[in-house]
Amino acid sequence: MAAAQPLPTPAPSPTAVPAAPKGSEDEMKMPVRRIVPYLKPVLPRFILGLVMGIVAAMFNAVWLPACKIIFAIVLPDSDGPPPLGQEFGFLGLDLNFADMLGLDPSAKIGLTGVIIAASFIPLMLLINGVLDYLNKYLLAWVGNQMLQDIRNDVFGRVLRQSPAFFGGTKAGELIQTVLNQTAVAQRNAVQYVQVMTSNPLKILVILISLFAAHPFFTFMSLFIFPLCLLPVMRLGKKVRKSGKKEEQMAGAMLTAMHESLSGIRLVKSYAREEYEVQRFVRANASMSKNAIRWQRASEMVGPIVESVASLGIAAGLVYWWAMGLKSSEFIAVVLLLTRIYPPAKELSKVNLLLQKTRYAINNVVLLLDREPDIQDVPDAKSLGRVKGEIHFENITFAYSKPNGEKLDRPALNGVDIKLAPGRFYAFVGPSGAGKSTLFSLILRFYDPDSGRVLIDGHDLRSVTQNSLRENIGIVSQDTFLFHDTIRENIRYGRLDATEEEIIAAAKKAHAHEFIMQIEGGYDAVVGDAGCNLSGGQKQRLSIARAVLRNAPILLLDEATSALDTETEKIIQEAIHELSEGRTVIAIAHRLSTILQADQIIVMKEGQVESSGTHNELLKKSELYQKLAALQFSE
Ligand SMILES: Nc1ncnc2c1ncn2[C@@H]1O[C@H](COP(=O)(O)OP(=O)(O)OP(=O)(O)O)[C@@H](O)[C@H]1O
Known part of the structure; x- marks a missing residue:
């Protein structure tokens, strides 16, 4: 694996492609076709998740009739018939409990009956909660699994690029795409699917059951709901660029961090700690500013939707008073109406979610689809030794x-x-x-x-x-060592090398002696890029690696x-033997x-x-x- 040693140093890239997609968000489409293959292996759970969402949404149809019955039992109208004799409409039929249970319609309902009736409310909420939970959990599981596969593929694709690509792309930005943007894409996409599968249906089911019971009232509230969307759409427009900017700045922050850590010796020797900290601080501040702008818009959506939608309840009260309707029924309707707000709130955030998801997914797909400049021809032969x-x-x-x-x-x-x-x-x-x-x-x-x-x-x-x-074996002046044991660093030359072969290679590279003097010997861990070894020692390890590789x-x-003259002599000897x-x-x-x-x-x-x-x-x-x-x- 010659690539372990950065040789020759990639200079500014000839064909590098920026990690971030160009063009405005408007031009950015969701690359659905590119994502679908990742969905295939987890399709059964995805479908199950969707079904749970749909069932949870449909369950809302039970609410109004059930509440009407419960309230009729628990809160009988003083001048109306006794609870068991009360008639209620269900699926177009006029029913009453006395008939259904073969009881005396004038019989009073005792505490036990009230408790049983009242306990149906938590029971229904529990069923609804379990369905919601299954919908969310299953979709999150699917998202996580897909994220894992996409991340593996993006990293694999990045590593397969030619050195020209790395010359023109900042490592920090690559890390940001492989690590963060895949996660952002996954998190937001999962939320998007969760919201889109069950919420519109939930609202529809609730509206239909309300419509069936109180057409005029529901018709009025239909006018109120679109009102909620106006301010939300305005907000979406305002923060459109913030999500994208936040991700870009996260990339700049990671770049600043990665560069100052990998060039720590340069930073230290030029006393540029403060300068590097400021570079980080600027990117961090800009990222936070954009994150907060986005968050602010997103958090504003809830209260806006709630205040506008509560107009519906106010209007309902007036309508109820004017029509002289039953209070138990009003409570049932309001309860159902309040069940519309949470899905409506989530639904109105979808536009904002989509902005971030689209940018992140496009970034990821751009990397995923990038063909390496140098590729094997389809019928490429293996060279052999x-x-x-x-x-x-x-x-x-x-x-x-x-x-x-x-x-x-x-x-x-x-x-x-x-x-x-x-x-x-x-x-x-x-x-x-x-x-x-x-x-x-x-x-x-x-x-x-x-x-x-x-x-x-x-x-x-x-x-x-x-x-x-x-x-091909390589020994270069800027030896790269991994933060790992000396043994593993030598083994990098040939991954299946035995302990004896590693020691023999180290001996041939004149490295065995100094390795034995280090505390821990072959198990000693080399610091990042080998910074706790001298230049000559690092080079001898890199020669040992090349010996192990045994390339022609x-x-x-x-x-x-x-190197100093003495070390140079030792290394010359080692190279002579290796040659x-x-x-x-x-x-x-x-x-x-x-x-x-x-x-x-x-x-x-x-x-x-x-x-x-x-x-x-x-x-x-x-x-x-x-x-x-x-x-x-x-
Ligand atoms: N990635 C690159 N992109 C553009 N030009 C490059 C790149 N790498 C090298 N060059 C240019 O190609 C020419 C040959 O460079 P090369 O690195 O092969 O020279 P060299 O003989 O190895 O130099 P040195 O002894 O300084 O390492 C130089 O003019 C250099 O500026």
């Missing part, structure tokens, strides 16, 4: 601008070199000559614009990337440039480290200026003479 012959066949390559257009100046221009297996090659030349770009092409981080890179005669475009990279091709990137029997390509600025190379290739402005051994080049290459004069005169 190669001998290590590398041929750069007339290569021309230019990096791209962020908009995808190629830069005018190519980084490599007509490079044609053949490297024999098992030999040691060194690339030298001024900065920007194209040395690291050649490494990137061997690793197939990019494809050449013209020409081919061949390993053992196989065009790299025709083989799988994994099988290619299995054949070895890329060395300035492996000894930042045996492999094709080695070393990038070196210091000629002293590559004097023994079988061939030194001098690069200049993307072209091969000259090649040969040290002595040959001293005679024939002006550029090499200059480099040598500069270094050996020091």
Whole structure:
């Protein structure tokens, strides 16, 4: 897994795509078709959840008749017939309990009867609550399961992008999308589905049962409900951008945090703690401001709906008085009417919910759908273990601008070199000559614009990337170590390596000795990016990793440039042992480290200026003479 060592460093991306979708929210559609496949595995529970919501909504139809009966029993009108003889309408029939139970209609109802009748109210609420709970729980479960799958896929998709992508995308924003926006999308989408499946039906059922009993009254309240929506819609318009801005600022905050933590040494050495804190504070403040704006609008919806809707009750009272209707029936109607408010309140927040969900889901889907720049061809072969012959066949390559257009100046221009297996090659030349770009092409981080890179005669475009990279080991000057034990850091070179193989690799890399001196030995945990090890120790671990990988091709990137003479000697020795029997390509600025190379290739402005051994080049290459004069005169 060569990718563990960041080499070559990805510079500004040629084809990077911003993590956030462009365009206004109006243009943003809900990518339903993209989400549906994640629903398939959990479809049974999703349907069950919906059914529970529908049943909960339908259950409201029982409320009015049931309440009417209960109130008729418990609150008999003083001048009306006794409770058991009272007639009530149910499904168009005029019924009374005395007839139904074969009792004397003038019999009085005692305390037990009242308790039984009254207990139907909590019972109905309980049934309703259980149905609501099942609806919410099942949909939340479905959402969670989908979130898990989507998150896995987004992270997998991100990791499969080529280095060009990472060059142009902030890690903090990627983390924000993989972690937060998937969660925001899930939470809001679940709530949206919950609200949309049961609430309109609930309101409809209640209105129908009210309509059946009191058409005029219900007709009046139908006028009042749309009134609630006007202020809610206005609010939605006002905060439309806040949800999006909040998510963007969360990304900026994570970027600030991620950058200052991963560059903590730079931050410390330049005493930029306050500067970094301020960067974080600004993003945090902006995020909170937008979150509060959104929250304020969302919380305002409830009281608005309630106050406007309570006009319905006020109007009802007047109507009841005018019509001289029964008080027990009024209580039943008001009770039912109040059952409309909670679903109506939730329903009126849907518009706000949708704004956030759409933005988050689009962001996630954009990443999910992003095809890597470099992909295996459909019939790509596995490379197998190669001998290590590398041929750069007339290569021309230019990096791209962020908009995808190629830069005018190519980084490599007509490079044609053949490297024999098992030999040691060194690339030298001024900065920007194209040395690291050649490494990137061997690793197939990019494809050449013209020409081919061949390993053992196989065009790299025709083989799988994994099988290619299995054949390459890397030792670079900026060694990356994971926050894990020394053992696991070495094992990263070959995941199935045994304990003995790990120790043998460490011995070969001259690392075993210092590892044994550290408290905990191979079990010692290396700090983030290996910050509790010296530069030389880190490099020896990275050599051990490469030894374990045992790849036929070895890329060395300035492996000894930042070390003192003694450590450099140890590392040179380790590299020498590691190089045996492999094709080695070393990038070196210091000629002293590559004097023994079988061939030194001098690069200049993307072209091969000259090649040969040290002595040959001293005679024939002006550029090499200059480099040598500069270094050996020091
Ligand atoms: N990701 C990139 N996007 C655009 N241009 C790039 C990118 N990476 C490198 N370049 C340019 O390509 C040219 C070759 O760069 P390369 O890194 O290969 O040089 P190098 O010889 O390795 O330099 P150094 O010795 O300083 O590492 C340079 O002009 C550089 O600015």
